[in-house]
Amino acid sequence: MNFDDLLTAEFLGPRRANYYQLHLAARAGDTDQLQTLIASGHHNLERQHFSHGTPLHAAVYFDQVGAARLLISNGANIEARAPDAYGRPRDTPLTLAARIGHAAVAKLLWDAGARRRVQTDQGLIIPLELAAFGGFSGLVRDLLAWEEDGWSTDALEGALLDAASRWQGEAVKVLLESTKFDQDILSMALVEAAGPKRELPDEIHGAPYVEMDSVAQRQLLQVLLGAGADIEYTHPGKGACAVHSAASDPVAIEGMRTLIEKGANVDAQDARGSTPLHIAVSFRKRQGLITLKNDDTVRLLVQSGASPAIPNGQGETPMDIAARLGPLSFVQLLLDHGADPLAADRNGETALHRAAEGDHEDIVSLLLSLGADVNKASSTGWKPLMYAISSNSIFPTRLSLVSLLLERGADARAASAEGWTALHRAADTGPLFRDSSSSSNADDAAAVVELLLAHGADVGAQAVTPAYGTRQRLAGPRLKAVMVELAKSKREGVIINGQTPLHWAAENGIIPVLETLLRHGADPLAKDGAGATPADRALSSPKTGYTAEQKEVVVELLSGARRV
Template identity: 35%
Template sequence: MVHQRPELALHLAAKANDTVKLQELISSGWDVDFGCRGTALHDAITSGHPDVVRLLLDAGADSEKPAMGDFSFECDNSLVLAAIWGRRAIVKMLWDHGVAHGLSSVRKPRVDHLSRVRKLSKLHQSAISEAASRGFDEIVSDLCAWRAMDADEVDAALFVGAAQWVEGAIQTLLQGGKATQDGLDEALWKAASCRRKLCGSEFKPDELHPQKQRRVIELLLDAGARINAQQGSVGDTALHISASSPDTAGAVQVLLERGADVHIRNEDGATAITRAMVKHRRPLPTGDRFNTDTITMLLQHGASAFVTDNLGQTPMHILAYYGPYSLFQFCLEHHRYPNIFISTLCGETMLHRAAHGNQVGIVERLLAEGARINDRSSSGWTALLFALEERLGVVSMLQVANLLLDHGAKATDITQEGWTALHRVADLYNEHHEGVTALIERLIGLGADTEAQAVVPGDIYQYRPAGYRLKLSLQTPLHWAASNGSVAVVKALLRHGANPVARDSAGLTPALCATYAQACDRPRYSIEKRQQVIKLLLTHGARFEDKDASGRGVPNWAAANELPLQWREW
């Protein structure tokens, strides 16, 4: 193969550090710059062979030719490639050879016409930025010593170095004193966030130690980064950013120690503690992860869990939905005069949110504190209606629903869209659970209307509806259950006299809904299951010959799916 493709032998020799073979090939006149995805020089750099690099440079290899970095990332030239791989001796050799001289250590492109954001994005791919992001402190120091960096380059390198919590590189970059105020602030925001893994690399255990992040933040603050500076588009401070993840609780601690203001609001009106309330699942390991340490520190420094944002939502509304109860209880008891009756601009209370999240313990605590069980949201939704959704599974949902009914929740309430508790039950995943059937019996026994018509979403939608998020089309609970393939709910409703021939606002009967509707956010509504629902409706009085406004009926669907036209044969 070597004799058939001598040009590839250049690459093999460069990788193998075989200078004798390489010299022989060069003397034979083969193109040293051959390679569609990199040259022999690039192979020598990534393999770490300075002698081969010198030989190729002396033979006229193009050191300015773009190279392929990690995962096919194209870097501007061989100097950047050497910086990515941490080849200090080769970086020195390439610099002395004159790579990118007269531009910058990065082969600085023409960026003066770009916005600051785009300019820094381009400069993040420089040699000094690549070395800084990977923690090659000595290369950063060398590049700074060989040529004075301008402010844009320093800002860009600070940004990527801060993102990786690289203390040594940050210290070296700050020594020159050329970083701008914006550059320092942007680096602080990045240092306050979770460290992101570089492509193709794995974190070493010591690299994730919170002390690394702490030291980088302290270096930036000492250099003049403004601790309460807010990001232009969203208004977050470094404290907002670090409060957003359990993995950066150490950053929260140092920022609070250095005087970060817990009361600053971002563009949404949210303080840092609001950002700390959401349940986190990433990074790995997976599983429910709560930001308990950060929330505790923020409360101890004067943050309020009852402050409202631009939508009237408090951190306690978020916590009521996500839980856990222990953290909700801690926040509730931390405040001397907690107001559990605060509602959002949409009229949703903490009880609404806790019920929607299937948080049994939190619902119990709110009821014990005097929460009004039948309060309505701006669109008429009560805690019971919010509760009828399997956020934490059917068991928790049933516990919350029955708890609310035990405390006097009305089963007859109807929202502005016409939704009843029966519509909500008709939308459950686990409709075959014996508790669901018992709940339907209980709701109907308490007066729930089986013929109430409600505004429901169209055939295609992205989420299960609740509150003000509903779309259009009037249907009874039986229509909605048939649309979603809820066999057990269809049976229960028919048993209690639901009308199988009623038409919705689009002229569809429940059987036609079962025939043509796209089920809501659940596994594919199979032909077999549709047959089961349709046959159940037909045996209770639905008419096989009924058609919709376009003339389609159950027979058309049966023929299209090669089913017998006599439905009793199904």
Template identity: 30%
Template sequence: MKVTEKSGGKNDRKSGRQETASWAVLFEAVRTGDMETVQRELDRGVPVNSTNASGQTALFLCRDRSVAKLLLDRGADMEWEDHEGRTPLFAVLSTDVADLLAGRGADTNHRDREGRTPIFYARTEAEAELLLDHDAFVFYRDIHGETILVQTRDTDLFRLYLEEGADPCVCTAAGVPLLVCVAREDRRDLVELLLRYKCLRKQKLKRKERIFLKAYLSQAPCQVLLKLVEYNDMKQVRWLVELGAGLQARDRQGQGVLHKACTGAMVRYLLDHGADPLVVDNEGNTPLHMSTVCSDAEAVELLLQHGLDVNARNAAGRTPLFASYDGSATSVLLQHHADLHARDRLGYTALMRCDIGTDTMEVLLGAGLDIDARDNNGETALMHMHYDFQLEFLLDHGADINATDNKGWTVLMQMAVRPCLGRRKAELMKFLLERGADPNIKDKEGCSVLMHALRRHRYWAEIQVLADHGADARVVDKEGRGVLHHCLMYSWPEHVPDLLAMGADPNLRDAAGKTPLVLLLEKGNTKSAATLWARGARCTPEECVRACQMALENNLCDRDELQAFFRETGWDLELLLPEGTASGS
């Protein structure tokens, strides 16, 4: 509909100019999101479906969801077609507006005069995903016979359409396979995606196209081959190798095809077709290191038969035995005389891995590896474990639960300070205590596990577990500090009442002569200080004044808060610390 129809009369021309001016104002207001002007123009009677020279209504230009909602509520036609046969959903410049239109039933598969649907015009992954969420199809062809995949060169969109079922074996309007087309453009990222989605399995290639692909894949390292080997896609790998893909390809980490192979069948195929078994990656890992990670005994056996050194060390000083996650693969390595007692640069043995499985541990221990061997820090394998089944296995096989490292820490102390265990920490600590861990062993600084737990964590669960299993709250470290000192030094005053209930001494003085009460006052925590005072903690008036001066100077509290504490003590704040008194006076 046009409101600017031409007429021969003078008045008609004047009226047309006025109507043109009206819809122009409406269009500009919609484009800029000026809700007030849009409302005013519609109230004045400007038709909501007025069109511009392209046959588009104001809704085509809308970027603001609230403005779009107003237009729709006032009768805007969301299926209006412009001169190209496109609806507003083709043109909207906002995903919010597109979501509104699609949510109200706009046809996400409407086809314009070129035979294309709105998703053909998606510029971002977010726009495409929105349309897909509203049942847009990715397999339509336009009037030239091309699908959306042929017309897309954005990597993220290309991947998205393949994930949604777009056919990777399509051709361009000229009949050129898409794989050949993107290879000619040297888009290796798109070549990789197409091959990953198995386009070669049913792609029919002409002789010249096969020659081109063979030359293309053989000239440059074929990164996609590495991916397909990693995915263990044997059929695709065979296709590429037959096309001439070089087996010398390496990724950014320097890993070749044999580093990526995870099964005996794949390793055998690659070796039979000339893959170099002696390739070493940037970290010094041989294919044997990576095969043991994959836990395939057949792959390990094949690589050893092709001359790989069973005791080759990577940059970290680790042999393939350190990488084995499977008991059978570990057994194969040991049968080929892998050094059971090898140590890496940190002094770790093959047993000292937080992700090791019990079957691998059983093979290593059965072969004679020392369960209590120590690394460069004096830590045993037990101290490297993160899971209860690992701890249980080692303890069942005689691991010393109270062994100490070079700092005098036990496995219980290690567990108390480990940051990555989350809520499992209390459960693991309880397990160790029930298996005989001593909660009152002191490290070389005189600290117990209770002190370590108080210094590192504000959660009471770990402390309660220790209390329930006999942790001594009266322990004193080499600096004369008790558990209350450690608690307050690291700002966990909420634990004070519970520690007092456990028997902590509120009047213990550290090597500097400070009591827990003085530490609280220095931090300006008068509320907790009052609680401690009520439980029998004491300090001299002089100590109190010095601590309060420090808190005031550091803006940790105000005089009103101090006054509340002094009322508990019975001392006169104004007498001891007159307002305006300087520190040290």
């Protein structure tokens, strides 16, 4: 409910009407009634509405200059704070007037000596910056004129950056007409203006956009470039150029188009080594039940010559990201514009590894048709099949993807440098599958184990693993990095060797997976490097939700297999 509705619905309620009579009179601009109420001496000028401040704030909000003048002349506190959406003191009457663009009442408060800078727990708020952010160009011009000693450099620069971040072109023009800004500030404003609009704290679904916004953004960028902004400038706080900001959201497509037309480098790398294409391909935003992607920006960038092969700081190319995140249309677009489907990164991994990791069967199929090596090993021995096995409690492995890779010749016995196999990963199915409501997922996990064993997976393969923490986020270079750090620590017991798939399955307690492994000859008496059997691992498992009763069932299952 907005302020107007609250004043109407709550202040006029039978239990509140008497309590907020000054607010109601101020809202209506009824100066006669207001004077009568004040003269009675029964009404407090400083009474705060729980969310909308004093009667003077109400007069400001509804632009009732006469009511505001009367309240001020009768001693209303011009520095009183109205609460923000979270109940924290924020706006004085002047900052509220600047925030909503009410120039006449702002002038009244200015002449009454209201403070120009207000310190809150959330930071400093300045009327000039608020008016600029709101796009109230007339009020911005007034505030510049009213301050006889001139605004501080910080306030002027803050106003320019705020206006640019909200795509307020007219406010930016007013500021540029009155002030000579350094090129760095102009360039920072360009980076702000190139991205999506900055939202207000209460705009929980993001800043609103209207049909003419794309035109406004284009014009704003042209104004800033015309004023001397450097199109290749790297924002010190963001570590990015304007093209990176424009790539960060599909709403900024016109900003990207403008920058490209003005000669921006479409392969510029930010502080993380990412190009605009990395950023655009990675973009995902939930909107209701739909996930938005940055299709138009990706297409514009590649058509403008952006390279799909530049690695970022983590060694990933835009092609790698597209293969991991999808969709197929992005991968095909990058291939059509020169991406190499067989290229390996610094770890020896290819787009096929990434597509398998992302569970994109359609992309895997396409890459295989283009000659991708189904058994391509990374520098630490990781192959696409290992990545295709998701030891994840939320997103189970897709059986059809594993089947596709195996049908195309994937080696089910392959092991990484740490001894991890696809079977280990399949046995490490997450704890959510223990719940009876997830029995179908548990059966699916067991089906993956069965399929791997049918293709020759080694049921007794032994792996080296960290003793603590989750394995489910470890794979490839991430696993190598963790193992190296643990080895450097020289602490005893932080690394365990000799763990079989059955050890991992017992630690998770997924009965169908355990039964499948045992049926294929998994040894329930096998001891790992710490001397623990699968039953020991079940009993000591720290997995969330793995109850003592469930552990006893697993131990009994393993004991029965041992007796056989």
